[in-house]
Amino acid sequence: MKQLSQRLFGPLTLTAMGVNLVLGLWIVPPDKVQGELARLVYIHPSVAWVALYVSFGTAAISSALYLWKRTRSVVMDRVAHCAMEVSVVFIALTLITGSIWGRPAWGVWWVWDARLTSSAILGVLALGYLALRRANDDPQLRARRSAVFGVLIAINVPIIHFSVQWWKTLHQGATVFTSNRTLLIHGIQAWTLLISFIAFTMLFFWILRYRYRLEVLRENIAGASLEEALSARRREGAQS
Amino acid sequence: MIRTALLVCAKDLRIEMRSRVLLWQVLPFGVMALLLCGIALGPARAGNSSAGPGLFYLVTLLVALLMINRSQSVEKTPGTKASVATLGLDPAGVFLGKSLALASELWVTGVILLAGSVLVLHTSLHGAILALPSVIVTLAALAVAGTLYGALTSGGDGAATLLPVLALPAFAPLLIAGERSFSAALHHGGIWRWWLILSVALVVYSAIGILLYGVLEES
Amino acid sequence: MTNAVTPTVDLRSAVVLSGGFPLLSGVDLQLLPGSLTVITGVNGAGKTSLLRLLAGLVALSDGNGTVAGIDLKNGDLRELRRRVGWLGHEGSFYDDLTVRENLTFAAKALDRPLIEIERALQRVGLSNRIDTVTKKLSAGQRRRLALSWLLIRRPEIWLLDEPYASLDDEARTFFDALIADVVRSGATVVLSAHDKLRSEALQPRTIVLGGGRIVSES
Numbered sequence: 058m059k060q061l062s063q064r065l066f067g068p069l070t071l072t073a074m075g076v077n078l079v080l081g082l083w084i085v086p087p088d089k090v091q092g093e094l095a096r097l098v099y100i101h102p103s104v105a106w107v108a109l110y111v112s113f114g115t116a117a118i119s120s121a122l123y124l125w126k127r128t129r130s131v132v133m134d135r136v137a138h139c140a141m142e143v144s145v146v147f148i149a150l151t152l153i154t155g156s157i158w159g160r161p162a163w164g165v166w167w168v169w170d171a172r173l174t175s176s177a178i179l180g181v182l183a184l185g186y187l188a189l190r191r192a193n194d195d196p197q198l199r200a201r202r203s204a205v206f207g208v209l210i211a212i213n214v215p216i217i218h219f220s221v222q223w224w225k226t227l228h229q230g231a232t233v234f235t236s237n238r239t240l241l242i243h244g245i246q247a248w249t250l251l252i253s254f255i256a257f258t259m260l261f262f263w264i265l266r267y268r269y270r271l272e273v274l275r276e277n278i279a280g281a282s283l284e285e286a287l288s289a290r291r292r293e294g295a296q297s
Numbered sequence: 298m299i300r301t302a303l304l305v306c307a308k309d310l311r312i313e314m315r316s317r318v319l320l321w322q323v324l325p326f327g328v329m330a331l332l333l334c335g336i337a338l339g340p341a342r343a344g345n346s347s348a349g350p351g352l353f354y355l356v357t358l359l360v361a362l363l364m365i366n367r368s369q370s371v372e373k374t375p376g377t378k379a380s381v382a383t384l385g386l387d388p389a390g391v392f393l394g395k396s397l398a399l400a401s402e403l404w405v406t407g408v409i410l411l412a413g414s415v416l417v418l419h420t421s422l423h424g425a426i427l428a429l430p431s432v433i434v435t436l437a438a439l440a441v442a443g444t445l446y447g448a449l450t451s452g453g454d455g456a457a458t459l460l461p462v463l464a465l466p467a468f469a470p471l472l473i474a475g476e477r478s479f480s481a482a483l484h485h486g487g488i489w490r491w492w493l494i495l496s497v498a499l500v501v502y503s504a505i506g507i508l509l510y511g512v513l514e515e516s
Numbered sequence: 517m518t519n520a521v522t523p524t525v526d527l528r529s530a531v532v533l534s535g536g537f538p539l540l541s542g543v544d545l546q547l548l549p550g551s552l553t554v555i556t557g558v559n560g561a562g563k564t565s566l567l568r569l570l571a572g573l574v575a576l577s578d579g580n581g582t583v584a585g586i587d588l589k590n591g592d593l594r595e596l597r598r599r600v601g602w603l604g605h606e607g608s609f610y611d612d613l614t615v616r617e618n619l620t621f622a623a624k625a626l627d628r629p630l631i632e633i634e635r636a637l638q639r640v641g642l643s644n645r646i647d648t649v650t651k652k653l654s655a656g657q658r659r660r661l662a663l664s665w666l667l668i669r670r671p672e673i674w675l676l677d678e679p680y681a682s683l684d685d686e687a688r689t690f691f692d693a694l695i696a697d698v699v700r701s702g703a704t705v706v707l708s709a710h711d712k713l714r715s716e717a718l719q720p721r722t723i724v725l726g727g728g729r730i731v732s733e734s
Contacts, residue, residue, distance in 0.1 A: 124512060178466045185463040189449065192459050195534060197575060202449055205509050206463065209445070212501055213467050220470035220494050224477065283533070290541040290727045301625070308621050312612045315649065371610065382573055384625045385598030511594075 063266075070263045073256035080249040094161055099249055101154040103257040105172075108151045109179060111261050112144030113214060116186075120207025123200060134200040137207050139268040141186045143261060148180040175221040182210050298507075301390025302397060309398035312371055319364070319402055327360040327406060331413045349420035350428070350479035353410060354472050357436070360406055361468075362461055365443040368399050369451040388511030392444060396506065400440035407436050424483035431482065431495065435475035438499040442467060445506045448513040470494055522585075524549050524673055524704040525570060529579035530588075532565050532728075539565035541728040542579065547706065549672070552699045552718055555708045557725035563708035566725065567675045570706060572596035584673055598626070601671035603662045603679055611651035615642065615661055618650055619668065628668050636664040641690070656683055663694065674698060676707035692718055 081099030088095030116137045123133035155173055156166045167173070189206055193199035313319055334352040335343040342348075411432065414420045446464040450456045471494075478491040525547035532540040540562050547553055555563045568574045570583050572593035581588040586596045609618040619633045637643045640660040645653065653661065659679065666674060674695075683691060696718055699705055724732045 124509065178469050181462070182466045185459075185466065188459055188462055192450070192455060201512050205505075205512055206449055208509070209449075209467065209505065212505065213470075216470045216494065216498060216501075217466070220473045223490050223494075224473050283538070287531070287538045287541045290538045290729075304621065304624055308610070308613070308617075311617060312610055315612045371612075383571060383597045383600060383602045384622060385594045386625055 066259070066266070067263060070256070070259040073252065073259055077249065077253045077256040080245070081253065085245055085249050091162070094158065097154060097158045098246075099253040101151065101158055102250070103253040104147055104154060105151040105176065106254060107257045107261045108144055108147035109176065109214065111258055112140045112147060112265075113179070113183075113211060115140040115265070116144065116207050117211030120204040120211075123204040124208065131200070134204065135269055135272050136265075137203065138190060139265055139272055141183055141207070143264050143268060145180065145183045145187065146264075147261070148176060148183060151176055152180065171218075171222040171224065174224075175217045178217050178221070179210070179214065182213060186210065298387050298390040298393065301387045302393035305386070305391050305394025306397040306401075309368065309371065309395060310401060313398070313402060318367055319406065323360055323363050323367075324406060324409060326363065327356055327410050328413055330356040330359055331410060331417055335417050343417075344419045346418065347480075349414050349418040350483065351472075351476045352418060353414040353420070353479070354435070354475045357403070357407060357410055358439075358465070358468055358472060360410070361403060361436075361439050361443055362464065364399060364402055364406070365447040365464070366457055366460060368395055368444065369447040369456075372451070382514075388514050389507040391514070392448075392506040392510035393503075396441045396444040396503075399444055400437045403436040403440050404433060407432050421483055424479075428479040428482035431475065431478035431488065431492070434492070434495045434499065435471055435478075438471055438495055438502065439468065441499060441502040441506060442471070445502060445510070445513075448510060471498055474498075521548055523547055524551075525581075525583050525706070527569075527579070527581040527588075530569060530576055530581050531578035532562075532569055532574055533577040534565075534574070538728055539574075540569065543725075543728070543730055545723070545730070547704050549704055550699060550702045552695065552705045552720040553707075554720040554722045555706065555725055556710065556722060557731070561725040562728040563725055564677050565728070567602075567677050567706060567708055570673065571600045571602045571675050573602070599671060600673040600675055601666040601669055603659070603666060603674075603676045609650045609658070609661060609665075612649065614647050614649050615653070616646045618661070619665060622665055623668060626669065632668045633664075636667040639667060639694075640664045655681075656687055659683060660687075663691075670703075672703055674703055674705040674707075676705070678709065679707055680709055 077099060081096050085096070085099070087093050119133040119136040119140065122128040123130070123137065152173070155176070159168060159170075159173070160166050186203065186206055190199055190203050193202055331352070334348075334356065338346050338348065411420075411425050411429075415422050415425050443464060446460060446467065450459040450463060474491040474494040478488045478495070481488040481491070523546040525545060527543050527545040530540055530543040530545075531538060543562075543566060545566075555566060557563055565574065569576060569581070569588065572583070572586075572588070575593075576588040582591070583596055584599050586592060586599075588596075610621075613621065615637070616633065619637075620630060622628075623630055623633060634643065634646070637646055640663050642657060642660045642664060645657060650658070650661065659681075679691065680688060695705055695707075699718075722734050723730055
């Protein structure tokens with residue numbers, strides 16, 4: 058059963074992505090104000106949702122579970138690492154799609170908008186996480202430091218978000234809900250948006266799964282060379 | 298924990314008093330950076346720009362990075378690390394002690410740079426005095442966060458270059474809150490939001506440091 | 517009923533890795549209280565790594581081990597570090613503090629009476645340098661300073677990494693007498709050296725390391 062769901066996950070993800078593209082690009086009518094440009098709403102918000110909530114959330118939870126002694130395991134470290142790596146890709150996509158949308162809307166590629174600025178800052182933090190991993194060779198030390206930084210990133214998300222938001226905001230207001238939780242868009246637009254969120258979330262977990270597998274394979278190769286190093290070290294001892 | 302904190306803080310400050318790295322290396326760098334800010338603004342705006350508070354904090358951040366690296370490097374020689382580790386000091390106390398020492402050094406630096414920005418960037422003296430409480434809290438938050446990030450990067454490959462990559466994004470909210478509250482002091486604006494961000498950052502970083510510094514110190 | 521003495525150090529197939537490279541690759545070692553052990557071997561044989569493992573300064577990657585009754589895998593390594601005395605060959609104090617300030621910091625950290633500082637300095641012959649900044653001490657004087665600290669602490673396990681480096685003959689004799697005293701008092705002493713010990717005062721067990729393993733023992 059588990060194997061079947063694993064096998065189906067890929068095709069299901071691709072189907073969801075396909076449905077999202079067809080609905081978003083062809084079926085949904087263009088917006089009255091923004092025209093064809095508004096079709097980015099079926100990509101940009103869901104990519105940002107994956108980048109800043111799903112992937113950061115996954116990395117933060119697995120980092121916290123690594124730090125808690127009862128749940129500390131190499132699996133948590135791997136998940137945090139892989140999720141953060143995927144999040145860098147999604148943050149880059151968020152910034153790129155945001156800029157593409159912003160150029161006709163605001164007239165420039167970059168504006169000092171709150172969400173854009175905070176996404177860029179969080180993107181640098183995610184890159185910092187990967188840099189921190191590269192800077193530490195010892196696997197245990199690397200896992201501990203990365204886990205602490207993973208938790209720090211999660212704490213920084215609201216602090217950066219509010220500080221930048223209070224600093225300045227230009228970004229388009231809430232797209233789906235008003236401040237009192239009334240739905241702003243209806244019918245096929247709302248459904249397409251919902252599908253886009255589901256499709257990109259599935260895409261994230263699909264990529265994460267493959268990245269995780271790749272990491273396990275990489276560690277296996279490193280493990281094999283460790284065995285080799287251990288026996289070489291022993292031979293070295295026998296000779297001296 | 299408090300006892301260890303005071304012991305470590307006194308030790309770090311004594312090392313600073315004797316080595317004078319702050320006086321002879323960090324402060325001249327800060328003053329030069331302030332002058333460069335004035336030059337970057339251009340002759341017409343160097344003395345009458347509203348960018349004074351922001352530039353003051355920018356320079357303070359750069360200076361803080363140097364001081365964080367220095368604060369960690371005194372523990373980093375292999376011998377010192379081993380001997381301090383064999384003292385079995387409470388990591389939470391070490392974290393608080395190092396943060397307190399760093400905060401004290403940043404306060405001294407902050408006051409000098411504040412005077413510098415009044416002098417060379419023509420920031421209002423009255424406004425600078427009014428902004429002093431928020432400067433003190435901002436620098437305390439910077440010290441606590443900096444100690445944590447310093448420990449996170451110490452000893453790894455390229456620690457000195459890794460620190461800015463990790464710490465600067467996290468310092469951005471502190472820079473915003475500090476600059477805004479400073480500007481508010483100059484122009485009598487509302488500051489509660491910025492105090493909220495500063496207080497949350499101070500409390501959260503202190504709590505995380507107390508809980509997790511031990512994890513970072515294990516080798 | 518047996519009356520066996522519990523070993524202070526008990527390592528079984530101990531492996532220590534650093535960045536994927538094995539520093540120790542399967543060490544079995546038992547040491548009793550009141551014993552003196554010398555670890556020798558060429559550079560990179562694993563001498564310092566073994567001492568650091570016993571001090572709780574590096575983690576045990578594989579195998580099992582207890583030191584002073586504390587499990588190296590799941591035990592409280594901070595408590596272990598408090599119970600061992602470590603003398604590294606790098607010299608182990610803050611360079612910008614004076615001898616007195618360094619020892620006061622360490623004594624306060626471990627709740628030791630400050631009066632013992634002067635007594636210990638006298639014993640290692642460093643009383644006249646008490647207010648000297650540590651970075652101005654010679655290598656031999658730094659070694660004496662580190663020893664004075666161990667005298668104040670009186671740990672149950674002494675781990676001395678290359679203690680004879682930079683010591684002249686007079687200092688060596690003094691050092692041997694001091695170690696003999698410590699062993700007599702019931703402490704376990706482990707020291708690393710390049711060659712076998714040629715000392716009349718000490719009759720140690722010698723372990724030769726090679727490639728991160730014990731090669732021979734005498």
